Amino acid sequence: MLSVLIVDDEKLVRTGIVMGIDWASLGCAVVAEASDGQEGYDAATKYNPDLIICDIRMPKMDGIEMVSKLRKDGNNAYTVFLTAYSDFAYAQKAIKLGASDYILKPFKDGELEATVIKIRDQIDKDYTSKTELRKSSILNDDNVKKDSVSKYVSDALYYIEKNYGNTNISVKLISDSLGLSESHLSHMFKKETDYTINAYITRYRIRAAIDMLRSGKYKVYEVAEKVGYKDITYFSSTFKKITGTSPSDYAN
Structure with a gap:
């Protein structure tokens, strides 16, 4: 109104x-x-x-x-x-x-x-x-191409791609898996992708959530769990902040 x-x-x-x-x-x-x-x-x-x-x-x-x-x-x-x-x-x-x-x-x-x-x-x-522009931006925003960045950043991108559904994913977890310090990896990642690692994880999760909601196969709480969110309220607020609409409205 x-x-x-x-x-x-x-x-x-x-x-x-x-x-x-x-x-x-x-x-x-x-x-x-x-x-x-x-x-x-x-x-x-x-x-x-x-x-x-x-x-x-x-x-x-x-x-x-x-x-x-x-x-x-x-x-x-x-x-x-x-x-x-x-x-x-x-x-x-x-x-x-x-x-x-x-x-x-x-x-x-x-x-x-x-x-x-x-x-x-x-x-x-x-x-x-x-709203459609925001959705389109998330859906069509090209993933950072792994062949356009250094090996460590490419490996970090691959790690996120395979583990974004892990609720415990973190900069420390990723840096430990690559044998780098958190600060060094964070600096390289931001410099080469223009995203912080946490911001990229969030965008990757929301992009994955949009694809799942579009499929119509999952309920909102199932999507939240699959993309790594324990708290459905937090998932919904993050989804709305990025896309401009709630996940339930998007699903409908």
Whole structure:
């Protein structure tokens, strides 16, 4: 469900937007409302909404200034500007701030809802694209080629390939098997592969987990065990951190 912040200095307009729209049916929930730009900025900072519906002409801080300040803070919430002024200069400023839409007051019945639906669909599409990109990155990220690295690093890669399912695999275990010190192997591995050994093990495990989940042959807890995780909660959080989705959602 998308979180929405409503910012408008006209109480009747603000109340009409908050109360007059069936937000739940749009897959949204209004998390806060504000009567001026400063209140809106504070609310956006506090609630970090997915969507901001904001008037442009307001006291203390106008909508353009408010959103500009939020953008500088790194807040990239989707934004719909409302204004009673059909001044193209405002539209230009809104567009430069990455506004999703620009609606003139008084807007027609269903106009705001249609805009919200369009944005919601775009957010869903963006999320799906990013998730698929993460999955694709993990699946298609070429394994470090053993013939492009030194013998010791190649042997370490081979060891990981054969033992990633061992819950006790560690830098010490690998270095001992190769007759090297942990520090020397770690330095060589990072220099030649651009990964730390532990990071590479994690990626290798998640890549293997994705293949197993894709096959549909195993339950999530079975996959976790097979790729070396004793704690299924930790496995799930690691999987989601790397792929952008939980293993159960991926399996479904």
